[in-house]
Amino acid sequence: MTMVQTDAPNIVLKGLSKSFSENPDQGSYVLENVDLTINRGEFYILLGPSGCGKSTLLNILAGFIEKSSGELTIQSQSAAKEENRGFVFQSADSALFPWLTVEENVEFGLKMKKVATAKRKEIANHYIKLAGLSGHNQKFPKEISGGMKQRVQLARVLANDPQILLMDEPFGALDAMTRRTMQKELIRIWTETNKTVIFVTHDIQEALMLGQRIGIMSVGPSSKIIQSYQIDMPYPRELTSPDFNEYYKVVQSHFD
Amino acid sequence: MKTIVQQEVKLKPLEKKLPFKFYWKKVLKTGIITWIGLLLIWTVAAHFSDPQFLPSPLATLRGAIELGSDGSLFIYMAYSLVRVLIGWLLGNIVAIPLGLFIGSNKTVRELVEPVINFVRFIPPLAFITLFMLWFGIGEQSKIFLIMYATFFVVTINTLTGVLSISEDKIRSAKSMGATDFQVLRYVVIPAAIPFIFTGAKLAMGSSFMAIIGAEMVAANEGVGFMIWNARLYFQTDWIFVGLVVLGLMGFSMDRLFAWAGRKFLKRYSIVS
Numbered sequence: 398m399t400m401v402q403t404d405a406p407n408i409v410l411k412g413l414s415k416s417f418s419e420n421p422d423q424g425s426y427v428l429e430n431v432d433l434t435i436n437r438g439e440f441y442i443l444l445g446p447s448g449c450g451k452s453t454l455l456n457i458l459a460g461f462i463e464k465s466s467g468e469l470t471i472q473s474q475s476a477a478k479e480e481n482r483g484f485v486f487q488s489a490d491s492a493l494f495p496w497l498t499v500e501e502n503v504e505f506g507l508k509m510k511k512v513a514t515a516k517r518k519e520i521a522n523h524y525i526k527l528a529g530l531s532g533h534n535q536k537f538p539k540e541i542s543g544g545m546k547q548r549v550q551l552a553r554v555l556a557n558d559p560q561i562l563l564m565d566e567p568f569g570a571l572d573a574m575t576r577r578t579m580q581k582e583l584i585r586i587w588t589e590t591n592k593t594v595i596f597v598t599h600d601i602q603e604a605l606m607l608g609q610r611i612g613i614m615s616v617g618p619s620s621k622i623i624q625s626y627q628i629d630m631p632y633p634r635e636l637t638s639p640d641f642n643e644y645y646k647v648v649q650s651h652f653d
Numbered sequence: 654m655k656t657i658v659q660q661e662v663k664l665k666p667l668e669k670k671l672p673f674k675f676y677w678k679k680v681l682k683t684g685i686i687t688w689i690g691l692l693l694i695w696t697v698a699a700h701f702s703d704p705q706f707l708p709s710p711l712a713t714l715r716g717a718i719e720l721g722s723d724g725s726l727f728i729y730m731a732y733s734l735v736r737v738l739i740g741w742l743l744g745n746i747v748a749i750p751l752g753l754f755i756g757s758n759k760t761v762r763e764l765v766e767p768v769i770n771f772v773r774f775i776p777p778l779a780f781i782t783l784f785m786l787w788f789g790i791g792e793q794s795k796i797f798l799i800m801y802a803t804f805f806v807v808t809i810n811t812l813t814g815v816l817s818i819s820e821d822k823i824r825s826a827k828s829m830g831a832t833d834f835q836v837l838r839y840v841v842i843p844a845a846i847p848f849i850f851t852g853a854k855l856a857m858g859s860s861f862m863a864i865i866g867a868e869m870v871a872a873n874e875g876v877g878f879m880i881w882n883a884r885l886y887f888q889t890d891w892i893f894v895g896l897v898v899l900g901l902m903g904f905s906m907d908r909l910f911a912w913a914g915r916k917f918l919k920r921y922s923i924v925s
Contacts (some may be wrong), residue, residue: 408878461824484828491819496843496920557829
């Protein structure tokens, strides 16, 4: 019997809580009792106002910070702890290495794993092309635009072939037009690579453009996922379609 | 449309004026005018005073030729320069790894920082006598003094460099599979290079200060000795030669260092 893993749970959270104080009592929790199941290959959106702890949740999923209590299971083929998760940071300027060229940035993870130079170049070039950065291999991050920097971040993460992509408002700092292009590109890359994506945003429109499922987080402290929506619209999605508007109204109602 | 055409015509004479302004700015940039002005003021001031008190630029030049003819000026310069270079290099060799270590380890930082911030306010010159007592009046005490002058500037700058690395860079490196050692080698050190470079550059200045002091107190050669010795013979022009030579030495070392930085560390965006 062949296993089709598309719908197998990939990430399971049960009653996960996080407090930054050492002696957590009621009210000091950033996150409290978060329950969440994300399937393999799913595009999942965490939507909420700023300060609701969605980035904290993403950082816990990445293994950057520890949870205080609850269960977190990440199932993957790879036994390596953090390498099966790729993280795309909000600010490309603080995440990319400015002393390395685009190509060297993309090669970084492979170099750390001591992959042979020729193989490294080949893989890096594949993802540079996939991210639409061909011809910019030898440029330094300061020589390219904000949107391109986020492409570099994406290519850099994908070159390590992680199973899960964690994205923390990666398009938040881009202008509206570039953001739209990047959203389309991300959907294209996601369709081609079949990764599980968890994408954090506070922008309802962005959430509806991208997500298969949207989890709405309550205002902090003690945030949790209060509602989850399945978005049944085909890609590429139309901003002006009646369906889109209907979804928009429903999601917006949580923030009024 | 008509108004636009008129404006274009009006702008034309302005463009013709540009070349003069352009060359003037270029000349101004070289600093030549500042130097000519300074020499003029010096000459005029010297004209109205006793040469024993303020020798003219010409008298200083004559003094330099006098000191240079038997080679003593160049020997003194070489002595001071070699002392500074050795002490500065050794100081950097000790300070950079230590700064990296203190910067990356919170416990060590908390233990060491109060001491560093106390000792660094004691100027190198205050240590001259003590270092002579400890290391003798030979080269050793002078090298140690310059190491001391270099040490704190470079350590503190390196440490600041390490602390200013964004958490995102370290996290991203780790999530891409870098070990702790790889994070140090491929992220922390490259990110700290601009800070280390600035520290080393500043340390060069304080090294010159320290060596002149040491040579004045205890040496039979070097530019500091030359300046101090000139007082015995009332050779004020020699003192001026010493000052000018010090300025030139410091200036060329600084330029050379900045040039090397731009040439070899370009990708690290050093400030020079």
